[in-house]
Amino acid sequence: MTLTLNSGAPTGDIKDRWDNHKFDMKLVNPNNKRKFEVLVIGSGLAGASAAASLAQLGYKVKCFTFHDSPRRAHSIAAQGGINGAKNYKNDGDSVHRLFYDTVKGGDFRSRESNVYRLAQASVNIIDQCVAQGVPFAREYGGLLDNRSFGGAQVSRTFYARGQTGQQLLIGAYHALMEQVAKGTVDLHTKTELLDVVTKDGVACGIVTRDLTTGQVRSWSGHAVLLCTGGYSNAFYLSTNAMNCNVTAAWRAHRKGAAFSNPCYTQIHPTCIPASDEFQSKLTLMSESLRNDGRIWVPKGFDDARGAGQIPEGERDYFLERKYPAFGNLVPRDVASRNAKTVVDEGRGVGELKNGVFLDFSDAISRLGAPVVKERYGNLFDMYERITGESPYEMPMRIYPATHYTMGGLWVDYNLMTTIPGLYALGEANFSDHGANRLGASALMQGLADGYFVAPYTVGDYLSKLLGQPSVPVTDPVFTQAEAAINDDVKMWMNTGGTKGVDYYHRELGKIVWDRIGMARDKNGLEKALSEIPTLREEFRKNVRVLGTPEGINQSLEKVMRVDDFFELAELMARDALHREESCGGHFRVEHQDEEGEAQRDDENFSYVAAWEWKGAGAPQELNKEPLEFEYVHPAKRSYK
Amino acid sequence: MRVTLKIWRQDGPSANGGFHTYAVEDLKDEMSFLEVLDVLNERLTEEGEEPVAFDSDCREGICGTCGLMINGQAHGPQKGTATCQLHMRTFTDGAEITVEPFRNASFPIMKDLIVNRAPLDAIVQAGGFISADTGGAIDANIIPIPKPVADAAMDAAACIGCGACVAACPNGAGQLFTSAKLAHLNLLPQGQAQRWQRTEQMVETMEMFFGSCTNHGECQEACPKEISVDFIALMNRDFIKSKVKNRKLLGQTLS
Numbered sequence: 001m002t003l004t005l006n007s008g009a010p011t012g013d014i015k016d017r018w019d020n021h022k023f024d025m026k027l028v029n030p031n032n033k034r035k036f037e038v039l040v041i042g043s044g045l046a047g048a049s050a051a052a053s054l055a056q057l058g059y060k061v062k063c064f065t066f067h068d069s070p071r072r073a074h075s076i077a078a079q080g081g082i083n084g085a086k087n088y089k090n091d092g093d094s095v096h097r098l099f100y101d102t103v104k105g106g107d108f109r110s111r112e113s114n115v116y117r118l119a120q121a122s123v124n125i126i127d128q129c130v131a132q133g134v135p136f137a138r139e140y141g142g143l144l145d146n147r148s149f150g151g152a153q154v155s156r157t158f159y160a161r162g163q164t165g166q167q168l169l170i171g172a173y174h175a176l177m178e179q180v181a182k183g184t185v186d187l188h189t190k191t192e193l194l195d196v197v198t199k200d201g202v203a204c205g206i207v208t209r210d211l212t213t214g215q216v217r218s219w220s221g222h223a224v225l226l227c228t229g230g231y232s233n234a235f236y237l238s239t240n241a242m243n244c245n246v247t248a249a250w251r252a253h254r255k256g257a258a259f260s261n262p263c264y265t266q267i268h269p270t271c272i273p274a275s276d277e278f279q280s281k282l283t284l285m286s287e288s289l290r291n292d293g294r295i296w297v298p299k300g301f302d303d304a305r306g307a308g309q310i311p312e313g314e315r316d317y318f319l320e321r322k323y324p325a326f327g328n329l330v331p332r333d334v335a336s337r338n339a340k341t342v343v344d345e346g347r348g349v350g351e352l353k354n355g356v357f358l359d360f361s362d363a364i365s366r367l368g369a370p371v372v373k374e375r376y377g378n379l380f381d382m383y384e385r386i387t388g389e390s391p392y393e394m395p396m397r398i399y400p401a402t403h404y405t406m407g408g409l410w411v412d413y414n415l416m417t418t419i420p421g422l423y424a425l426g427e428a429n430f431s432d433h434g435a436n437r438l439g440a441s442a443l444m445q446g447l448a449d450g451y452f453v454a455p456y457t458v459g460d461y462l463s464k465l466l467g468q469p470s471v472p473v474t475d476p477v478f479t480q481a482e483a484a485i486n487d488d489v490k491m492w493m494n495t496g497g498t499k500g501v502d503y504y505h506r507e508l509g510k511i512v513w514d515r516i517g518m519a520r521d522k523n524g525l526e527k528a529l530s531e532i533p534t535l536r537e538e539f540r541k542n543v544r545v546l547g548t549p550e551g552i553n554q555s556l557e558k559v560m561r562v563d564d565f566f567e568l569a570e571l572m573a574r575d576a577l578h579r580e581e582s583c584g585g586h587f588r589v590e591h592q593d594e595e596g597e598a599q600r601d602d603e604n605f606s607y608v609a610a611w612e613w614k615g616a617g618a619p620q621e622l623n624k625e626p627l628e629f630e631y632v633h634p635a636k637r638s639y640k
Numbered sequence: 641m642r643v644t645l646k647i648w649r650q651d652g653p654s655a656n657g658g659f660h661t662y663a664v665e666d667l668k669d670e671m672s673f674l675e676v677l678d679v680l681n682e683r684l685t686e687e688g689e690e691p692v693a694f695d696s697d698c699r700e701g702i703c704g705t706c707g708l709m710i711n712g713q714a715h716g717p718q719k720g721t722a723t724c725q726l727h728m729r730t731f732t733d734g735a736e737i738t739v740e741p742f743r744n745a746s747f748p749i750m751k752d753l754i755v756n757r758a759p760l761d762a763i764v765q766a767g768g769f770i771s772a773d774t775g776g777a778i779d780a781n782i783i784p785i786p787k788p789v790a791d792a793a794m795d796a797a798a799c800i801g802c803g804a805c806v807a808a809c810p811n812g813a814g815q816l817f818t819s820a821k822l823a824h825l826n827l828l829p830q831g832q833a834q835r836w837q838r839t840e841q842m843v844e845t846m847e848m849f850f851g852s853c854t855n856h857g858e859c860q861e862a863c864p865k866e867i868s869v870d871f872i873a874l875m876n877r878d879f880i881k882s883k884v885k886n887r888k889l890l891g892q893t894l895s
Binding site: 072 | 651652668669670671672674675678679681682685686688689690691693695696697698699700702703704705718721725727729750751754756757758760761764765766768769770771772773774775776777778779780781783784785786787790791793794797798800801824825828830831
């Protein structure tokens with residue numbers, strides 16, 4: 001091990017850790033704040049909230065997004081809600097219970113101090129969002145409504161119809177635009193980060209490419225915050241937006257930031273299956289559907305009959321059969337794995353035999369169509385718009401799809417990566433969800449990091465830099481980084497290949513899905529480690545990028561992102577191969593009990609894997625941050 | 641199925657553009673319209689012709705990135721549907737489909753089907769927010785908000801900022817977008833302190849970029865979130881009131 005992984009997490013009573021830490025951190029005098037430049041990359045929940053909050057404090061902030069407007073970041077697509085330990089329902093919720101549920105839901109692979117702070121901040125987030133005008137659902141008395149979500153026995157989820165992510169992002173976007181209008185945030189749209197620049201091992205700026213003009217240029221700052229989301233698109237088909245990518249985090253990794261737990265990826269069980277080879281992305285259907293829908297496949301293999309022609313006795317309600325206590329409401333990882341098993345057996349449904357039925361006919365005869373419509377009408381409409389089939393008349397077809405990644409850049413308690421001055425917030429870091437994220441917690445983490453953590457911790461770092469000017473962009477560290485990007489661009493424009501970048505992304509996605517998907521084994525992972533570099537070699541020779549590097553060139557944008565996905569996919573396989581246990585979203589076929597349930601190995605794997613870049617072509621080196629559990633004691637999750 | 645696409649192609653903001661015709665075959669009903677463009681682009685790349693530039697991101701109808709004029713209609717023929725959620729079963733086999741970028745003088749074409757919609761952000765910057773710096777918020781349940789008010793604010797807040805309302809309007813007006821943002825904030829109790837300033841500033845910024853509303857109602861028809869033109873009436877009322885209120889406010893400050 002060559003890295004020192006000091007989480008800097010405080011000790012003492014967990015209730016007081018964050019308060020004490022805040023008091024211990026150094027402050028920057030209001031007159032000095034404007035001397036510090038902070039670069040925020042990304043404008044989703046984490047990025048917009050951090051940029052706005054830091055600007056409110058008086059720092060000079062620059063915010064970069066590759067979208068045409070900050071409001072388009074993928075946080076906008078989150079449906080269900082955001083958790084907040086308000087206990088408005090008087091059902092026994094508390095900060096401690098949210099903390100407990102999150103550590104347990106993460107299968108005991110997260111850092112207790114971080115999770116406790118997240119639960120504490122959840123309360124302030126709800127207040128902050130309401131003050132900004134987020135139109136959360138209300139009861140008739142005018143007070144806030146809550147609903148329940150998986151992995152919890154209390155109702156603590158705040159929501160705005162099925163568009164909670166949209167409304168929270170618009171709240172943060174408004175706050176950001178107010179600062180832009182005041183001139184405290186300098187906003188750069190259609191600008192993509194292509195490198196993180198360091199001098200003497202410390203982050204000092206970034207290099208970007210303007211997606212409209214193609215101009216490559218540098219920006220210097222005293223601190224750099226990466227709020228750039230997750231890497232689900234390594235799978236090609238995922239519920240992530242088309243442009244979501246790992247490039248910012250990956251290029252930081254190449255500059256020395258450790259990358260943690262890349263094998264922790266979450267597969268959501270209820271998505272609409274792919275309809276053909278040209279499917280561009282998958283659409284999630286809310287988890288709430290499993291409250292009234294029954295999941296089944298035919299008992300027989302290659303049954304080509306329609307759902308209506310299969311008599312009751314020839315149907316296999318496999319979740320109800322295997323998990324009588326939880327039935328169709330088992331957690332996401334369990335539901336997903338079982339769907340994969342029956343499809344792999346050849347019992348899948350639909351033209352491509354790539355789905356399972358989610359059947360509402362019992363619910364409709366029990367409750368009547370109007371009640372079902374009231375509960376799920378908008379989801380049924382969305383399903384019908386995409387598939388042309390009405391769930392009132394025939395069962396939905398669903399299949400699991402990747403939609404969130406728990407892994408990401410390693411960060412300490414202050415959210416700083418292993419590069420001083422470089423921070424990672426939101427889904428881009430690894431910190432709070434362990435090996436599995438609970439529903440309605442992604443929005444919570446993005447906003448906690450941006451509104452309530454980074455504004456304090458970044459100040460503490462900057463206080464020590466008082467009097468130091470930022471590194472000028474004429475410094476060789478910047479000019480060399482720019483030259484390297486320009487060389488890269490030139491190389492991609494001149495491969496002389498024959499195939500489009502989507503072809504290779506799709507082929508990579510197939511390997512990642514088959515080998516590093518819902519169930520992994522040694523043999524498959526080793527194959528992935530040889531298949532990925534082979535395909536990458538072909539990709540680098542044979543991909544074709546047409547047009548010019550000046551002006552808009554979407555193939556050029558994408559080819560660089562896909563190249564980074566290739567390297568990441570290799571690391572995902574390496575991480576999954578080394579973790580000889582099953583936990584959360586990481587299921588190793590070799591590590592299951594006699595009933596097929598995941599088997600954790602706390603003795604040997606209760607640590608955060610932090611991979612360190614060792615140069616192109618060389619495998620990364622593993623570093624370990626041990627995890628200690630003082631408050632929530634590791635136990636087996638059982639849903640029988 | 642097969643379709644013939646007549647697509648607007650233009651190299652850059654100042655280049656001349658024109659329609660190019662492409663036949664696309666072996667399509668399936670369940671493909672989305674943008675997936676047809678993906679298929680076409682992959683073929684064009686292999687044939688050595690530069691792919692058609694178009695914007696899209698979430699492909700779930702929520703981010704507002706996509707938006708095309710399809711047969712002259714913003715987001716195409718299906719009501720309440722963004723371009724990315726439009727599927728080929730809406731079209732007949734052998735159809736000829738005209739595809740253009742969103743039309744508006746304030747949305748300059750950047751390349752092929754991509755336009756610059758920055759004026760929408762400029763309108764928000766002019767006052768589309770409730771000033772509530774991080775940290776000072778009171779408990780979320782202190783101000784009860786009647787459910788019908790919260791619901792109406794949410795109806796307006798559902799706007800995805802795609803600009804279809806502007807593209808569909810014969811006058812190129814920005815009223816539906818601006819009024820939805822105003823209604824979201826002006827209906828809520830938290831938004832009252834800045835209500836009149838916000839209204840005046842946002843409407844005046846809107847008028848710098850866009851045409852005038854003459855109540856055609858095309859905006860409501862094109863809106864993928866089916867936002868109602870009733871919000872425009874609310875905006876017009878608030879705008880007139882704001883002229884009086886803001887002047888009164890100014891008078892009070894000076895006296």
